[in-house]
Amino acid sequence: MTRDRDRLAPRLYQQAADMLAQEISQGLLPRGTALTQKALAERFGISRSPARQALDELVRRGLLLRGASGRYSLSGQTADPGLSGRMPVPARLTQRSSWEGIYPEIELAIVSRTPLGCWRVNEAVLARHYGVSRTVARDVMGRLQNRGIIRKDDSGRWHAPALTAQHIDELYELRWLLEPVAMEKAVPNLPAGLLDAMSDELLAAMEGDAQRDSTLLDHLEQRLHVELLGHCRNEALVRAISLPQALLVTHQMLYQLTLELFGTEPFLSEHLEVINRLRRGDIDGARAALVAHLRISRRRAMLRIEAVQEMIQPDPLPYLERVDPPEPG
Structure with missing residues (x-):
């Protein structure tokens, strides 16, 4: 992979x-x-x-x-x-001074494996693997927890839960409850021209082969569900939304592997419906369109996950161990 x-x-x-x-x-x-x-x-x-x-x-x-x-x-x-040790003048290495330098790789490594099952994440081994301090590793774990990617069990061990049908249902239910509220609060704060720019991007992506670009699709998902909603100016709500949006990281990997699963990418027209209703000032209609989009996306996500389970053969990583799901506390 x-x-x-x-x-x-x-x-x-x-x-x-x-x-x-x-x-x-x-x-x-x-x-x-x-x-x-x-x-x-x-x-x-x-x-x-x-x-x-x-x-x-x-x-x-x-x-x-x-x-x-x-x-x-x-x-x-x-x-x-x-x-012994008589070598040329020391060269300068590019040190990773904080968790941000290694976080994206770790996040993708963990989330891309969750369609296969539940994984235990060993903080100490992660630190050794990347040659960083335990403090940096702890910061990485904290970010993963805040993003809803890992959880701590009763024994204090970190787990990344499997993307089962039940887990997907729970995450999407949170999204269609919270995201419409954030969107309504964001509308008065949107920069001038943002909705027009997003509409133009979606229309362009729906032409020709543009929608077969997994990087572009990921960008368009981020535009609606992260950038636009981030203008709601309610920090507590933004943090709550970020928990189930760990799904967006999974989608990045799923798009790369399942671009041929659907004849066209359905979410583009669904996003466009939301944006166009916002442009017309139809907030209630935009909320309803967003909920409808998320409800349909839940099923598509499960279809993608089922499709890739036989494709994924990840290389082993020393800080990740596949385990049975922890017993609920």
Whole structure:
């Protein structure tokens, strides 16, 4: 399964491994240099976990050999303990200073697996996997919880609930109760021209092959359900809406895999109906159109999930473990 890495800097161990690989290919490391986790960690200013991952990655590439006592040597050479850690001037790595840098990848990794079942998320292993502190990992978990993606069980363990029919029903019921209220409150605060721009975007997407673009479809979902509703100026309501909108993250993955499931993308005309009623000042009609759209979307979401369950074969991740759903508290 393809993961979205475009917004992320390479992991620290990958950066360190790539720099060392380049130095090895250029002959910049003295013959017989013995590399250690400690030396690599000190050189790049990283912890020993990503340092070990970098060295092991170079072993996999055939550039290093793993020796005794945690030392590594250039492939085909004998390590000289006296040359341990004598490497070129330290290079600068792109550090991830906060949770925002790794969050999108983690969110997508978890949500894209929920059609397959319930998953336990191990905070400590997540921190080691990304080479970040427990504080950063805890911030990630907090954001996931706020987004409704993970929950804590009675034992204090984090779980990402499976996207079962019951769970989908619960999330969509919240959406059609809350989103029309937020939309009505948002209307007086909408920037001039926003509704016209959204209408034009939807009409353009309904022409030709534009609606076969999963990135565009995700953008249009965000425009109505996040951007427009975000103008309601009721922070408590916006936070409440964000809980069931974890579904929108799932839709991003589902669109990529099921674009051929429907002859045309039905939500485009449904969004257009909502927007056009708002443009005419028909708030009650817009509310009704939004509820109708969400009720229909619930069934389409289940059809998409059922369609992809046989397609998804995600790579294993050390911080995720598939488990039986936790007993309700």
